Amino acid sequence: MSIPSDSRDAPLREQLEFAGTDALLRDDVRRLGAMVGEMLAEQVSPALLEQVEAVRRAAIARRERDASVDALAAQLAAVSPANADALVRAFSAWFGAINLAERVHRIRRRRDHQRSDEGPQPGGLEAVLAALHADGVSLDELKALLPRLWVEPVFTAHPTEAVRRALLAKERVIVERLVADIDRTRTPDERLSDESRIRQALATTWQTSEAPPLKPTVTDEVDHIGHYLGVLFRVLPAFYEVFADAVEQAWGERIALPDVLRFGTWVGGDMDGNPNVGAATIEAALAAQRAQVIGQYREELRALGQVLTQTRDRAGVDAAVEARLAEYRERMPEAAARLRARQVDMPYRQLMELMSARLEATLAGEGRHDGDAGRGPVDGGDRAAAAYAGAPEFLADLDLIDASLAANRGEHAGRFALRRLRRRVTGFGFHLAALDLRQDSAMHDAALGALEGIDDWAAQPLEERLSRLHALIGSPRPRVPDAEAAASTLEVFRTVKSARRRYGGNAFGPYIVSMSRSAADALAVLALARIAGCVEQADGGAEAGGAHVGGGEVPLDVAPLFETVDDLDAAAGVMRALFDDPVYRRHVAARGDRQIVMLGYSDSAKDSGLMASRWALQRAQVDLMRLAREAGVRLVFFHGRGGSVSRGGGKTGRAIIAAPRGSVDGRMRVTEQGEVIHRKYGIRALALRNLEQMTGAVLRASLRPRPAEPRVSAWRAIADGLAADSRACYRALVHDDPGFDAYFRAATPVDVIERLQIGSRPSRRREGGIANLRAIPWVFAWSQNRSGLTGWYGVGHALERGIQSHGLDAMAEMARDWPFFAAMLDDVEMLLAKSDLDIFERYSQLAGDAHAAFFPGIAAEFARTRDAILAIKGEDDLLAGDYRLRLSIRLRNPYVDPISLLQVELLRRWREGGREDGTLLRALFATVNGIAAGIQNTG
16 A cells, blocks of 8 residues: 555646655655555455555545546445455554554654754744743743643543554554654664564554454543553653753753643543443542552662662762661561662662552552551551552652762762652652542432432522522531432542542542533532531641531532533523632632633534534633632633544644633643544653643743733624524524434434444433434544534534625634634634545435435535635635645545445445344444544544
């Protein structure tokens, strides 16, 4: 297999020219493509390779000649299901190779930039801090911001592709071999060895199923996310070194940086609509994360022990280190007996082996809780006496060694490696990542109704519910009647209390309340926590607690989640009621006057379309900021972004800069999910680059937000109208047309997506139509059929009316000078460029008579959207200003198109055959994975 500019292909109407800086990418693509072809001939047959090449050339010819899709579809119509599976997997293998080549090329481009005389790479910390320095930011200003700088990616299990851990390991082999020869410095023999290992990875990948035969459990998802947290564990110290270097480069002074990066996860704690998640998975997730991070610390200590081999006769060692070593020998006689006699003169090494033994004892779960710190050995044997009370004790041991190295000429004799471990401990503690909890407000209502003996709690007047909640929160010992409907909810809060004692307060993120629509939804969390006994006294070791009423404090941040456009519009009113509520306001005060508010991008877009969603989110942030200032509360926005543009995805740095002025203020908490996690955090160098870009954007937005814009009032008025027009158009099709639900299920492969074994969570919150379908399968289905409808429908209608009402010049001015509007148009333009209405028409025809009812209108709106954006931007072609993305799409299209057309044919056969499990469904699963890998923008 080769790239589409092969000389055998039809002449291209626009020659695919690789820039000079991308010559090595072209070489990697050709080389990997050739190896994929050789693998296919070996693993299946030369005939399959010939078929793949014939289909590929036909797909290229069709695109480059603007020909009908019919001929290519006819060529694929006769393919048998078994052969279709092999054909799809062949194209997917090429996607896998090209995706890895492009990711490695990003590393190459970074290295090239660092070696050039062009200055620091845009978006990186060095470039951002240099620009801030040039803009007049002083070092004192930066130092003042650092204590409140908070950048936290939060990983969710929301699935849009299936990547087995076994296949991740094979990807890593290919990446390592490509990176080894990134500058073409390998010898011929070394290159042969590299290629042999790549071929092995490709062949064994081919012989491995893409997904396990069973639906993943929550435990599997915890393990999967743990892979990426492991990458970040390695990357974290490098991030701070880059950050410190950039500060020194800009201001000429090296400073100590506080911990500004945090990591969160929903996996094991996201109960919203997932009956598989609850108290047991919360405890299991926390235990798994502790096991992973402590295991990694033990590996670090083993490696550090190979470095810190200083002997007493050659290097000084502080008395404090010797005293700690003697203490541990006495406390852990069994572990001390295992120390090697030949290393008795190596105090650092021996101390670290005993520290590792303490970590092992801590992991065994028989040690002390946080409240036992400083009490000395406890009963229960050697292991219990050895266990660390928490990460601070482990850190104290590291600090003893660090101080000794600093005092005894150890700066270049291991101190650097020790400081790296220390940074990991301050960043990951003994919990690895904070576990967020999330639950639907309706579940809280059901529990409260059962406890209070009220059949329909949510239907009661708000004032009555608030009164009852205040009584529950204020009661010193709330009654706990035997209510089975509330048992699982109360058990969650009991688990939180016990887990906080065992794992520490930092092990938990906020408690997120989905579908928050009134002050009662947040107060419900405090009431249920009180009933379950999830309260802690301020002097009992808890971190900042909740309202000190009823004999204790609820030790959780309560984060209302506003999801639909109507909910976003009502968000300020809900939060005003909460801040005016004395019970809740005391809770916020006890949390340091900090309030987290989560903003839902997915459901708001599914509810009202992308443009209305984006504007509602923007407007809600402005209103909530104003309210928080009045209430004296520090607001932290938690952005619930999805993988695709339709669900708030896109470039995080660009989104931060486009956010309302002042809304960032040093803080960024954002979800990462689906294939985006793999793309951003699967390779260390790219994970580091992504963290730099996110942090750099937060620094820019916080230290030098864009100047106040006098035109913004006029722009906001225009945006109000655009959002209303777009929403009306979108809802008229998606929610108001009674035939659209049936059309959606016929014209998309949603019925196949619902059968995929890629997530533990059901695809629906409850039975019903589109309104009850989750946003991920909704967006995933429309991306599979190549329409991308969820990201642009209604936008063209609104833009066209905007041009008519305000003039093209006014709209162009907004696109040029208003980052919010510019970012939105760029995102829609990208989706249009990835869409193919000719391919989509084949899917639409599966709907029978409904095709004629719906397809013409959808196609017309696509054309309106494309034409309006091109007119506003003054361009003739989509992505005219983004060469690399345009190239990437054109490279992939000839490989995606055949999979799409095969999917259409297989869908028709499968549905006509009664949608049974078997060969057809397995082939359809392969097409879903293949298209997802090809378009790289799914759910």
